[in-house]
Amino acid sequence: MSAPNEAFGLQTVPIATPFPFGDANMYLYGGGDGLTLFDAAFPTEESWLALQEALAARGNTVRDIRRVVLTHHHFDHTGLVGRVADESGAEVCGHPEIPLRAGLAYSFTEEHSAWMAALLAGLGTPPDLVSGMLERRPLQRPFVYRVDRLDRALPDGAFFDGFRVVHVPGHSPTDTLFVHETGGFSITGDHVLEHITPNPIMRRPPPGEEGVKCLVQFEESLRLCRSLPLGWCFPGHGKPFTNHAAVVDRILSRHGERNRRILAWLPEIGATPYETARHLYPRMGTDVLFFCMSVAVGQLELLESQGLLHSSSDGGVLRYFPITEKD
Numbered sequence: 001m002s003a004p005n006e007a008f009g010l011q012t013v014p015i016a017t018p019f020p021f022g023d024a025n026m027y028l029y030g031g032g033d034g035l036t037l038f039d040a041a042f043p044t045e046e047s048w049l050a051l052q053e054a055l056a057a058r059g060n061t062v063r064d065i066r067r068v069v070l071t072h073h074h075f076d077h078t079g080l081v082g083r084v085a086d087e088s089g090a091e092v093c094g095h096p097e098i099p100l101r102a103g104l105a106y107s108f109t110e111e112h113s114a115w116m117a118a119l120l121a122g123l124g125t126p127p128d129l130v131s132g133m134l135e136r137r138p139l140q141r142p143f144v145y146r147v148d149r150l151d152r153a154l155p156d157g158a159f160f161d162g163f164r165v166v167h168v169p170g171h172s173p174t175d176t177l178f179v180h181e182t183g184g185f186s187i188t189g190d191h192v193l194e195h196i197t198p199n200p201i202m203r204r205p206p207p208g209e210e211g212v213k214c215l216v217q218f219e220e221s222l223r224l225c226r227s228l229p230l231g232w233c234f235p236g237h238g239k240p241f242t243n244h245a246a247v248v249d250r251i252l253s254r255h256g257e258r259n260r261r262i263l264a265w266l267p268e269i270g271a272t273p274y275e276t277a278r279h280l281y282p283r284m285g286t287d288v289l290f291f292c293m294s295v296a297v298g299q300l301e302l303l304e305s306q307g308l309l310h311s312s313s314d315g316g317v318l319r320y321f322p323i324t325e326k327d
């Protein structure tokens with residue numbers, strides 16, 4: 001069964017990417033008060049042309065876009081925000097923390113590199129891998145437009161143009177669902193993806209704040225999401241789907257499988273998050289280091305929150321240990 005996009009007033013604008021997750025989706029929505037663009041893909045000419053073509057197909061131009069609504073602050077969803085807003089006067093709408101979190105995630109300063117290096121060292125990562133990863137990081141820069149403005153903050157529970165705003169932090173701190181209250185469909189971003197397991201990436205906390213356990217937070221949000229009547233889900237990547245409860249269950253069971261792999265392997269002398277990431281991803285290179293480390297850290301924090309592991313710092317490096325009879 002294919003999604004009745006047209007009945008919902010939705011037009012998908014898929015943008016090809018060089019990343020493993022494939023296309024990134026933008027959605028034009030004309031069923032409300034003026035034209036809305038959900039998400040904004042990449043700051044590339046290809047992205048811009050694809051958007052213009054999609055607009056032309058419905059007899060619109062960029063100037064007709066009244067608002068840009070963001071599902072979260074990640075760079076594959078925000079690239080054209082500035083250009084669209086400048087050309088159309090559209091208001092930029094989304095989670096209140098989007099500019100703050102985008103600023104924390106997409107900094108390319110020496111100071112930010114030092115923060116990343118210290119974080120990874122404290123997780124037991126070998127210094128040559130850390131420096132290799134930091135050398136690669138500028139390659140991401142051409143794809144990043146860091147959202148630094150928000151004309152309309154959308155708090156949890158807010159309502160606009162027929163959509164209920166539901167914050168579902170976890171995959172990112174700004175993940176948001178837009179649930180159309182009468183239309184039988186939702187814009188779901190990267191919170192639930194049918195064929196990809198969305199992973200929380202380690203994030204820098206705002207100054208003065210403690211870091212949160214991202215995977216624990218993600219699972220709480222997934223359970224909330226599972227209970228909501230979302231109808232057709234229009235995701236940030238991949239095709240629309242209707243069975244979001246089954247998709248949530250698949251993601252949760254994937255976390256459970258990883259947990260079991262870690263518990264079956266973890267030696268009594270304990271292991272660092274780096275060693276755990278190496279166990280889960282034996283061929284991990286510098287290109288995916290931060291991602292793989294994020295997965296390992298998330299799983300270890302989840303296991304500890306479930307009372308199945310404990311951790312301690314050993315000379316400034318974190319180690320996780322199995323719970324034994326003695327404990």
Ligand SMILES: [Zn+2]
Nearest residue numbers: 074076190236
């Ligand atoms: Zn994405």
